[in-house]
Amino acid sequence: MLARRIIPCLDVRDGRVVKGVKFRDHEDVGAIVDLARRYSAAGADELVFYDIAASARGATVEPEWVSRVAREIDIPFCVAGGIRSVDDARARLFAGADKISINSPALESPDLIDRLAHEFGSQCVVLGVDSRKIEGEWRVHRYTGDPDKTRTDERRTLDWIAEGLDRGAGEVVLNCMDMDGVRDGYDIEQLAAVRAICSTPLIASGGAGRKEHFKSVFELANVDGALAASVFHKGVMEIGDLKAYLAAEGIRVRP
């Protein structure tokens, strides 16, 4: 049967991997290709590359960077950052990406999801959603790469995800903003609510701090994969140790 995925995420700004807390105060944590190669060799099940500043400043993740990473790794590779057209996506896929994740550009023009799914198939199209609770409701946010430009969308998170799936997204990555970089555990409540309406693979993001957090999110929110950044970048845990722990706890992972 299918294994649960452990997915390190490289948040990239100006050619370096950075990491913030709750989407603010980013610090440099390393070189892109070095980290990609290290995680691929360590047993990561997929790698996500987010050019976090791209959407907010109207730019797009560079195909050259996509190729430099894709050349080095032998695991699936998902790329995000200001991809706002079929041609933008095609250039990144031809450069070596396996999947395209869209977030702010999909909120700007939702039919981008339909167009990408039609052209490349749903399996290529990942809907990234940045969400936090505002006045008791989960709400979608855009331009989260730049704290000064971040804003709350009028859409409710569950409505937006249902619409994205209807339009042909083949996977959902839910970034729970209040948990980002805090290492206090995934937002199980929000993830479970999304799981209940999500018929495609669902990836949890935001909050991983201890091995137990991964176990909880798989057991309690039944997500297909768990994405994490700072715990891996800062050496809080090694992917191999994490997987050995999960396997011992009865969670199916790729050794």
Add this chain to the structure above:
Amino acid sequence: MTIALIDTGCANIASVRFALERAGLDHDVVTEPAGAADCDRIILPGVGAAGPAMERLKARGWSETLPQDGRPLMGICLGMQLLFEHSAEGDVDGLGLLPGRVERLPRPDGLVWPHMGWNALEGFAVGEPLLTGISAGSHAYFVHGYYVSAGRVTQAQCDYGVPVSAIVRQGQVSGCQFHPERSGAVGARILSNFAGIKA
């Protein structure tokens, strides 16, 4: 030894190219059969939908030459599915090099569609050359919504509520439903095994 990598205009040809480079395997990206004249093996990669991919294979002459070819051929993902007689995806006829039909994956309770992620390879056929050096239970990376039910050309399978053909072969015609180019060391070994099959 040179592998012809058929460019069907599908999106992930770079991933396959990089994997062949990492494995140190010579290859040429070719669009038409004439371009593959000096190659001794052929890989048909594939990401996308069956209908448009078959249209491109027909337009470029591959649908006529591949059935007569005789060189070792390996289809990957959609490329594997196109080797069969028919696909329910768009209700199109395939190349017909392997017996069987491609159907939509059912959605048993609790499983998501498409089948996306690392699944264990099981049910190895004895002597399958693509599986040399690989142990049963090894994981490979799958991404697909249509499948070929395990049957007589199946050399390895995986379980996704139903038995899914993971590796198929009949004579020189073989295929992987998963992506060896994105399946870590297991995938690299399968690509090397393919390169070692006697032409």
